[in-house]
Amino acid sequence: MIQAIDYAAIAPVLIIAAAAVALLLADAFDVPKRFLGLGCAGALLAGLVAVIALAFGGPRATFCLPSGLRGDGPPSCSYVADDFALLFQVIVLAAAVIVVLMSFDEITASRLPAGEYYFLLLCALIGALTLVAARDLVLLIVALETLSLPVFALVALRRYDGRAGEAALKLFLISVISAAVMLFGISLVYGVTGAMHLDRVAAALARTPADLKPVAAVGVVMVIAGFAFKVAAVPFHFWAPDVYQGSPLPVAALLSVVSKAGGFAGLVITVAIGFPSYGHVWGPLLAVLAALTMTLGNVVALRQRHAVRLLAWSSVAQSGYMLAPLAVGARRLPDAVAATAAYVALYAVMNIGAFAVVAAVARRYARNFLTDYRGLARANPAAAAALAFFLVCLAGLPPGVMGLFAKIVVFRATVAGDVVWLAVVMAINTVIGLYYYLAWAVRLFAAPETEGPPLRTGWAVGAAIGAAAAGAVVLSVAPQLVVQTVSAIT
Amino acid sequence: MILLAMLAVPLAGALLLLVPGLRQNRLHGTVVSGITLILALAAALAFDHGNPRMQLEVDRAWAPAIGLRFHLGVDGISLPLVVLTALLTFLCFLYLLRHPAAGGASPALLTALLLVLEVGMLGTFVALDLVLFFVFFEVVLIPMYVVIAVWGGPGRRAAAYKFILYTLLGSGVLLVGLLLVGVNAGTLDMVELAARHGEGLSRGMQITAFLLIGLGLAVKAPMWPLHTWLPDAHTEAPTVGSVLLAGVLLKMGTYGLVRLALPLAPEGAEFWAPWLGLLAVIGIIYGALACLAQSDLKRMIAFSSVGHMGFVLLGIATLTPVGVNAALFGNIAHGLITGLLFFLAGAIKERYGTGDLDELGGGMLAKAPRLAAILTFACVASLGLPGLAGFWGEMLALLGAYQPGAGLPRETFVTFMVFGGLGAVLTAAYFLRMLAKITHGTPADGPVVAGVTRHEYAAWVPLITLTIVIGLWPKLILDLTSAPVRALLGGG
Numbered sequence: 018m019i020q021a022i023d024y025a026a027i028a029p030v031l032i033i034a035a036a037a038v039a040l041l042l043a044d045a046f047d048v049p050k051r052f053l054g055l056g057c058a059g060a061l062l063a064g065l066v067a068v069i070a071l072a073f074g075g076p077r078a079t080f081c082l083p084s085g086l087r088g089d090g091p092p093s094c095s096y097v098a099d100d101f102a103l104l105f106q107v108i109v110l111a112a113a114v115i116v117v118l119m120s121f122d123e124i125t126a127s128r129l130p131a132g133e134y135y136f137l138l139l140c141a142l143i144g145a146l147t148l149v150a151a152r153d154l155v156l157l158i159v160a161l162e163t164l165s166l167p168v169f170a171l172v173a174l175r176r177y178d179g180r181a182g183e184a185a186l187k188l189f190l191i192s193v194i195s196a197a198v199m200l201f202g203i204s205l206v207y208g209v210t211g212a213m214h215l216d217r218v219a220a221a222l223a224r225t226p227a228d229l230k231p232v233a234a235v236g237v238v239m240v241i242a243g244f245a246f247k248v249a250a251v252p253f254h255f256w257a258p259d260v261y262q263g264s265p266l267p268v269a270a271l272l273s274v275v276s277k278a279g280g281f282a283g284l285v286i287t288v289a290i291g292f293p294s295y296g297h298v299w300g301p302l303l304a305v306l307a308a309l310t311m312t313l314g315n316v317v318a319l320r321q322r323h324a325v326r327l328l329a330w331s332s333v334a335q336s337g338y339m340l341a342p343l344a345v346g347a348r349r350l351p352d353a354v355a356a357t358a359a360y361v362a363l364y365a366v367m368n369i370g371a372f373a374v375v376a377a378v379a380r381r382y383a384r385n386f387l388t389d390y391r392g393l394a395r396a397n398p399a400a401a402a403a404l405a406f407f408l409v410c411l412a413g414l415p416p417g418v419m420g421l422f423a424k425i426v427v428f429r430a431t432v433a434g435d436v437v438w439l440a441v442v443m444a445i446n447t448v449i450g451l452y453y454y455l456a457w458a459v460r461l462f463a464a465p466e467t468e469g470p471p472l473r474t475g476w477a478v479g480a481a482i483g484a485a486a487a488g489a490v491v492l493s494v495a496p497q498l499v500v501q502t503v504s505a506i507t
Numbered sequence: 508m509i510l511l512a513m514l515a516v517p518l519a520g521a522l523l524l525l526v527p528g529l530r531q532n533r534l535h536g537t538v539v540s541g542i543t544l545i546l547a548l549a550a551a552l553a554f555d556h557g558n559p560r561m562q563l564e565v566d567r568a569w570a571p572a573i574g575l576r577f578h579l580g581v582d583g584i585s586l587p588l589v590v591l592t593a594l595l596t597f598l599c600f601l602y603l604l605r606h607p608a609a610g611g612a613s614p615a616l617l618t619a620l621l622l623v624l625e626v627g628m629l630g631t632f633v634a635l636d637l638v639l640f641f642v643f644f645e646v647v648l649i650p651m652y653v654v655i656a657v658w659g660g661p662g663r664r665a666a667a668y669k670f671i672l673y674t675l676l677g678s679g680v681l682l683v684g685l686l687l688v689g690v691n692a693g694t695l696d697m698v699e700l701a702a703r704h705g706e707g708l709s710r711g712m713q714i715t716a717f718l719l720i721g722l723g724l725a726v727k728a729p730m731w732p733l734h735t736w737l738p739d740a741h742t743e744a745p746t747v748g749s750v751l752l753a754g755v756l757l758k759m760g761t762y763g764l765v766r767l768a769l770p771l772a773p774e775g776a777e778f779w780a781p782w783l784g785l786l787a788v789i790g791i792i793y794g795a796l797a798c799l800a801q802s803d804l805k806r807m808i809a810f811s812s813v814g815h816m817g818f819v820l821l822g823i824a825t826l827t828p829v830g831v832n833a834a835l836f837g838n839i840a841h842g843l844i845t846g847l848l849f850f851l852a853g854a855i856k857e858r859y860g861t862g863d864l865d866e867l868g869g870g871m872l873a874k875a876p877r878l879a880a881i882l883t884f885a886c887v888a889s890l891g892l893p894g895l896a897g898f899w900g901e902m903l904a905l906l907g908a909y910q911p912g913a914g915l916p917r918e919t920f921v922t923f924m925v926f927g928g929l930g931a932v933l934t935a936a937y938f939l940r941m942l943a944k945i946t947h948g949t950p951a952d953g954p955v956v957a958g959v960t961r962h963e964y965a966a967w968v969p970l971i972t973l974t975i976v977i978g979l980w981p982k983l984i985l986d987l988t989s990a991p992v993r994a995l996l997g998g999g
Binding site for chain 1: 680
């Protein structure tokens with residue numbers, strides 16, 4: 018049986034895959050690592066161009082069931098490049114460009130092997146790009162593992178550092194467990210429905226016989242639990258702070274933005290396309306998870322003194338906000354999906370920016386405590402202003418209008434789905450969040466303990482900060498760009 | 508378009524300060540806020556007084572996906588507040604020319620912050636879309652936080668945090684309430700929602716929505732027992748910060764109650780009105796008693812604000828045109844008089860080096876007769892002497908409580924009226940006590956107190972004049988507000 022493959026649809030993935038192999042080979046022939054980095058960034062930009070080109074055409078689908086096997090069921094394609102997938106691919110690739118820019122200095126400073134580093138990074142991105150376009154359970158879990166496996170190695174690349182090894186091991190164990198749980202859930206869902214393609218799963222779940230309903234429900238919950246690990250939702254969050262702290266900073270940024278965006282895309286695809294008829298099961302479950310995640314993340318973030326750990330806990334809390342719209346269950350689901358997508362997109366810009374500034378400060382203060390940020394406004398006014406802006410965006414207050422709009426769309430979807438209590442929990446949480454974001458921002462402008470020389474960022478990290486800041490400013494002036502885009506995807 | 512220009516000018520003024528060359532220009536803030544004031548006055552002139560509808564509207568689609576429109580407009584309810592805001596900001600800049608705020612940070616930063624603050628305040632009063640209103644409502648937080656945290660008194664950091672965390676909690680709850688109404692009614696347009704009078708929203712929904720919106724705005728107003736951020740913030744803030752905080756920011760809360768909570772959820776309003784009235788009266792009495800116990804001038808004025816806003820809230824709680832008109836009148840009067848009082852408190856602190864009533868000693872009338880005379884005037888106006896602006900808001904609020912709206916328990920409100928009246932007497936008591944303490948008596952030996960400067964006159968005379976004009980001719984405001992208020996309350 019021969020399948021026709023739409024190569025245009027998978028062009029972004031192919032470009033990145035080809036680049037990954039090319040970079041590995043180039044490293045073997047001793048190409049200088051500067052060129053490797055530039056090549057990597059170039060490949061990402063090429064992928065970005067491909068995605069944007071695809072966005073102008075209609076939605077494309079490939080790896081579909083041949084018509085002979087399809088019967089009278091839905092088309093059942095495994096890989097779909099629709100507006101949703103393309104939006105997330107843009108998020109993933111754009112964030113990855115920033116990550117690569119941050120990596121230039123990190124590779125030199127931490128003596129990382131450049132060829133392997135870029136190869137692993139691109140491999141992880143192949144997983145992320147496929148994950149957001151996957152529409153069947155097998156491809157979803159394969160893509161999820163493709164996203165996870167290279168990251169273990171990336172985290173451990175600082176071989177001389179014990180914390181890196183510990184972080185990698187922790188991430189590995191938790192990831193394996195979550196994959197096992199998810200596979201078990203998938204097997205239950207498959208047992209009940211006899212289908213792997215999400216559109217078929219949805220149709221079969223809607224007419225499950227009564228005696229199989231509990232089995233299906235357990236399967237649904239286990240699949241969701243698998244994704245909850247990926248997005249670091251409470252109670253599956255505890256790996257995040259240690260792993261973020263132990264990994265090289267660009268990898269931490271990758272985990273908190275790219276990997277998380279992929280996880281959310283997978284979660285949204287699965288529940289919205291595959292399990293809509295079990296909204297009464299996963300809706301309340303996600304509501305409780307969201308409330309716990311944002312509350313615990315924010316409360317623990319209050320006590321952090323280490324910049325990366327603070328960002329880790331804050332990104333746990335932000336996961337809670339992203340989960341919240343999905344708490345509506347099957348009620349007004351398109352609105353909820355749009356809200357989550359909008360939040361992920363806006364969060365990616367502001368969080369990657371914060372990581373970029375932290376990476377710049379790490380050049381001088383390797384331990385990266387919050388106290389090291391005192392007086393940054395004098396040592397490097399541009400970086401301090403950018404970080405302050407990102408933090409205000411994360412807190413969701415004007416002038417960080419993009420953060421405010423992210424909150425508004427999430428609140429709106431939650432309220433529209435009649436989960437008012439969760440919206441009130443969120444309102445309280447924004448106050449807790451504001452405290453630590455603001456305290457950090459205030460430190461930047463406080464007088465430094467010792468007057469140091471100006472802090473230089475280097476061109477690559479400077480470009481990373483500049484790009485993220487430009488994105489944040491544009492989206493703060495015109496937040497409707499994202500709000501309108503996400504409404505088109507559903 | 509006038510309204511759009513009125514928002515764009517201060518915003519552009521603030522952004523221009525990013526250009527290094529313009530930062531040295533001392534007149535920048537005065538000029539920009541002066542243009543804004545002219546635009547606000549132009550809006551007042553272009554306003555058709557006989558028309559109770561929204562005027563000078565700007566209505567553009569912004570983010571159609573969530574039904575968000577960029578919709579601005581003024582009516583008789585918002586117009587006085589718009590003019591008050593532009594006026595107070597301009598006067599603050601005039602005052603700053605000669606009396607820069609103490610603190611090491613750059614004056615250009617203060618100018619930029621105050622201009623952004625002005626955008627937020629004006630925007631809140633002219634926004635006609637729920638989400639747009641909320642955005643402007645939030646714009647004021649960070650600038651005011653920085654103003655307090657950088658130029659404030661010794662306890663500024665704690666006070667600034669308390670201010671921003673408290674009010675953000677309020678606005679979070681407010682957002683939930685606004686979206687609850689917006690999503691269930693299917694529109695975010697305030698004009699349309701007001702015209703519907705809660706039609707299409709179930710009673711339970713209205714009760715929840717009013718609670719959420721009301722709580723959110725009550726923090727800002729502030730209503731007892733949610734007022735505890737206010738005394739600290741007012742006391743620690745620099746003079747211009749206190750003036751704008753008391754003069755305008757508090758009004759955003761009560762304005763929101765009138766503009767949003769009453770018309771959007773009328774059944775919820777009826778349900779909660781007795782509770783609102785009760786808390787308002789407690790606020791009046793509590794504010795007055797707290798004032799009697801204060802030894803710091805600024806802190807005393809801050810607590811007096813709690814009492815005065817209590818009258819405003821009581822007026823709103825009656826749900827009658829009389830009461831709501833009283834509330835809107837009280838808003839303006841309080842903005843003028845308390846703005847003036849905080850200017851005076853700042854001037855006294857600048858001259859004496861302290862705001863402590865005991866340390867100030869007596870005899871100001873002998874030492875600085877003009878300053879003491881203006882202070883006496885402001886205090887007498889604030890305690891509600893007939894013929895001055897402070898009188899009408901309180902008297903009408905009590906009158907409204909005597910005859911509350913249909914469906915409200917009359918006995919309860921008459922009791923509120925009695926206690927409110929008692930509070931008015933207590934208000935007189937603490938202001939007179941303060942005057943007796945610092946203006947009368949024999950002057951202690953000490954440095955010579957400087958006379959009132961030209962810039963101080965420039966900032967204060969408009970406020971004094973308006974206090975007298977509005978006090979003698981209350982129709983100036985009441986004529987504007989009464990028609991739209993009747994429409995808001997569903998009286999056609």
